[in-house]
Amino acid sequence: MTSTEMRERTPAAPARRRRRRPSGRRLAPYVFVLPFVALFLAFSVYPLIYTFRLSFTAWSGSGPARWVGWDNYTYLLGSDAFWSSLGNSAVLWLLIVPVQVVVALIAAVLLNNAKLRMRGFYRTVALVPFVTPLVAMAQIWIVVFDSDYGAVNRLLGAVGLPEIDWLTSTVWAKPTLALLFLWKTTGFAIVILLSGLQSIPASVYEAAELDGASRTRQLVSITVLLVRRVVLFLVVMQTLAVFQMFAEPYVVTAGGPYGSTTTAGLYLYEHLGRSDLGTGSANSFLLVALVMLVSLLFVRLLRERD
Amino acid sequence: MKRTQIRRRAVAAAAGLTAVVLAACGPEVSSDAESGAGDTGPADGTLAAPDTDAPAxxxxxxxxxxxxxxxxxxxxxxxxxxxxxxxxxxxxxxxxxxxxxxxxxxxxxxxxxxxxxxxxxxxxxxxxxxxxxxxxxxxxxxxxxxxxxxxxxxxxxxxxxxxPGLLYYRADILEEVGIDPASIETYDDLFAAAEQIKAARPDAAPIHLEKEPFLSQLWLEMFASQLGTSLADENGELRLDSPEYRQILGWLDEVNKAGLGTRAEYLGPADLAALESGQQVFVPWAIWWDFAPQQLLPQTTGLWRAMPLPAWTEGGARSGAMxxxxxxxxxxxxxxxxxxxxxxxxxxxxxxxxxxxxxxxxxxxxxxxxxxxxxxxADPATPLFGPLDALGGQDLWPVAIEAGEQIPGGTPIPQWWAGAVDYLGDNLQRMFDGELTPEQVIAESTEQIQTNLVDRAS
Structure with a gap:
């Protein structure tokens, strides 16, 4: 039967019935999605458009804004401080994300082992830093890594090693900050990877064991392979977090010494703190574009692997 | 045109319309170069006192x-x-x-x-x-x-x-070394006194050098205020490149290079330790430093005293604002x-x-x-607060009032002052690190502040 025949044989009545459906039923789907759409418009679309418009103005938050065209963007793209903030975030990303993925994956594999006693306790312990208020942890970091009175330098001194200016030297401030971020968020990474590991059927490992695969072989050929999408999700999430990192440098180093820990997120805040809302808006859009590009790159990489 | 196409176009049009409406909700935008930079006028933004006898x-x-x-x-x-x-x-x-x-x-x-x-x-x-x-x-x-x-x-x-900026000093150490505080009238005298203390107490680095960028810029401005200048004039024009700043930065650099200064963050653990131990003897700072001997320096409370800041030139102002x-x-x-x-x-x-x-x-x-x-x-003869035990019973009121009277005017604070810390505050610290000379601090800070702050504000 051809499609033409189908159309000819299809009675017209049902179509008319569809048109006659009560309007309430036709509207129902729209009503159901309306709360989300309203909230999305109010808290996502509106701020986005507002900020985009603001990025072409000079405005301190009071009185009329002054239209400056692309000036805020050209200023930022020619600014050493802007590129330096991106560079700082990139270095922090290198110090944090690869290390975190490896450490969290190993920890997740260990915590996923059914033979491990007190698994629940260890899982809880791993998550404690993540649920501890960041500012409290940052204050502890300041004390522990104080170059004169901190516990870390005391320990170094006790074993005859030289003291290090952990938070006040341009060389060490970033690694110290990265360590804080790792300490704070690796528990979250472990939870994410654990959920990925638990979705791998046990039968896959049983089959591998029957085939004589070693533990290492299983880890590389099964575990890593099957959780790679979860790993990618984690990498994208942590990339966003690192490029938006604000509270850690704000509390621990205030972006110093000499701007060496001024992250992209903190640099953005500095514009807003000076009521330079136009430049801040342009900065946020450049940051969004960059993070989107990086995220797309990761997604593309994964697709190619698939 | 198919119904689905019509629906899609309607949705797109609605979204576009919504975007336009939302975009219009932002601040009023003007191409006027003067707008957005303070549009106060007598009718809009000038406050008048209430005209009633019974305000409520x-x-x-x-x-x-x-x-x-x-x-x-x-x-x-x-x-x-x-x-x-x-x-x-x-x-x-x-x-x-x-x-x-x-x-x-x-x-x-x-x-x-x-x-x-x-x-x-x-x-x-x-x-x-x-x-x-x-x-x-x-x-x-x-x-x-x-x-x-x-x-x-x-x-x-x-x-x-x-x-007002004052010079806080350890009276016991000056007495021990044989320095009469009244003889410290200029910054050259202060330098000489620090050398004398260093000779008698080799571990001493007598003069406080501020390590925190924001406070160090505020501190630098206290010295500049003494000379009747500040980062910008009343028109917002940058005036860092001047003989006054050259003199101040040169002196601070000399103190640092001669080993006569203790670099520490204001009342941080390292600062407090150096103050208590006698490593630091002179603290040129605003009057509010008296909080330290009152509350944070239990071992040396009562040993500190205050006097007006030294002058940059003989007969010059003995205080600046901080x-x-x-x-x-x-x-x-x-x-x-x-x-x-x-x-x-x-x-x-x-x-x-x-x-x-x-x-x-x-x-x-x-x-x-x-x-x-x-x-x-602020009448010198009518003190509002009493003598301080932490300063050995010294009556700080007349010292501070007389110092305050010497603070020159003509030192406005520009709108971008706090933002300048990323440049001048940091560069001052780089000078203490030995990375920059005073001339380089002035040249680099001037260029950075002009480009990133002054030009952006105009």
Whole structure:
């Protein structure tokens, strides 16, 4: 039967019935999605458009804004401080994300082992830093890594090693900050990877064991392979977090010494703190574009692997 | 046209329309070069005193949490006795964090705010011009305080405390080494005294050199204030490249290179240890440093004394201003006239300023970390606070008042002052690290501030 025949044989009545459906039923789907759409418009679309418009103005938050065209963007793209903030975030990303993925994956594999006693306790312990208020942890970091009175330098001194200016030297401030971020968020990474590991059927490992695969072989050929999408999700999430990192440098180093820990997120805040809302808006859009590009790159990489 | 196509186009049109409507909800945009940079005018933004004999209403006043909040609480009690129909809601707030956002949002804006002088100009677009209400008092207010509250010829803050720079020193060590404090009249004398102490006590690095960038820039500005200059003139023109800054930076560099300075963050653990041990002997700082021997230096409390700063040239001014705060009234305040009445009472009325500086529940001997900027309150012969045990019983009042009288005017604070810390504050520290010469500090900071702050603000 051809499609033409189908159309000819299809009675017209049902179509008319569809048109006659009560309007309430036709509207129902729209009503159901309306709360989300309203909230999305109010808290996502509106701020986005507002900020985009603001990025072409000079405005301190009071009185009329002054239209400056692309000036805020050209200023930022020619600014050493802007590129330096991106560079700082990139270095922090290198110090944090690869290390975190490896450490969290190993920890997740260990915590996923059914033979491990007190698994629940260890899982809880791993998550404690993540649920501890960041500012409290940052204050502890300041004390522990104080170059004169901190516990870390005391320990170094006790074993005859030289003291290090952990938070006040341009060389060490970033690694110290990265360590804080790792300490704070690796528990979250472990939870994410654990959920990925638990979705791998046990039968896959049983089959591998029957085939004589070693533990290492299983880890590389099964575990890593099957959780790679979860790993990618984690990498994208942590990339966003690192490029938006604000509270850690704000509390621990205030972006110093000499701007060496001024992250992209903190640099953005500095514009807003000076009521330079136009430049801040342009900065946020450049940051969004960059993070989107990086995220797309990761997604593309994964697709190619698939 | 198919129905689905029509529907898609309708949805796209609705989305586009929504975007246009939403975009129109932003701030009014003008191509006028002058807009957005303070559009106050006599009819819009200039505050007048209330014209009623029985003012009534409610005001919300923001102050920082801490001792000063408690002190101002005491003033409010007296104010409400004077104005029984005005209800004051006094709130302790993290002003630096909360105020900018509140002013931009325009919601729940307080009627009056306690604000650092260094931040008044940067937010002045949001405040009432107080020139008219301050007019009767202007001649009696320290010129430096009027300058720091003035932007474009309009005054945006009620000047409150004056913070003269003083030279704090360890009296016991000077006596031990045989130095008469009165002989330290210039910075060259101070350098020589430091060398003398270093010779007698090799572990000493007698002069405090500030390590924190923000405070070090504020500290540098105290020295500059002594010479009647500041980062920018009244027109906002940068004036860092000047003989005055060259002289100050050169001296600081020499102190550092000669090993005569202790680099430490203001009252941080390393600073306190160096102060207690006698490694630091001289602290050129604002009057509010007296907080340290009163509360943070138990081993050496009573051994410290204060004197006016040395002069940069013989016969020059013996003090400069460092820090200070004023009171601002936001334009979105509900009862700005009543807020003005409160601040007029607090700053200019004897009952008000005596309640703040005189003996009170928080400071039984009076508030001694600053002095009033209003001349009738700052009479050398009529001290509002008493002698300090932490300074060996020294009567700080006349020392500070006389130092305050020497602070030159003509030192406005530009709108971008706080932003300059990323450049000048950091470069000053680089000089102490040995990375930059004083000339390089001036050249690099001038270029950076001009490009990133001055040009962007215009």
């Amino acid at each position: 209403g409610e005001i919300t006043i923001w102050d920082r949490s801490g001792d000063l909040y408690e002190v101002f609480d005491g003033v409010i009690e007296r104010f409400t006795e004077r104005y029984p129909d005005i209800v004051v809601h006094h709130e302790a707030v993290d002003i630096d964090t909360k105020l900018p956002n509140t002013l931009i949002a325009g919601a729940d804006v307080p009627d009056g705010v306690f604000l650092d002088d260094a931040k008044v100009a940067g937010l002045s677009d949001h405040f009432y011009d107080l020139s008219a209400v301050l007019e009767p008092y202007l001649d009696d207010i320290a010129a430096q305080k009027v300058d720091v509250n003035t932007v474009g010829g309009r005054i945006y803050g009620v000047p409150w405390d004056l913070n 820090g200070g705060s004023s009171f601002v009234i936001p334009r979105d305040a509900e009862n700005p006239e009543l807020a003005w009445l409160f601040y007029e009472f607090l700053v200019f009325d004897p009952e008000g300023f005596q309640a703040v500086y005189g003996p009170n529940a928080i400071y039984p001997d009076g508030l001694n970390t600053s002095v009033p900027s209003y001349a009738p309150a």
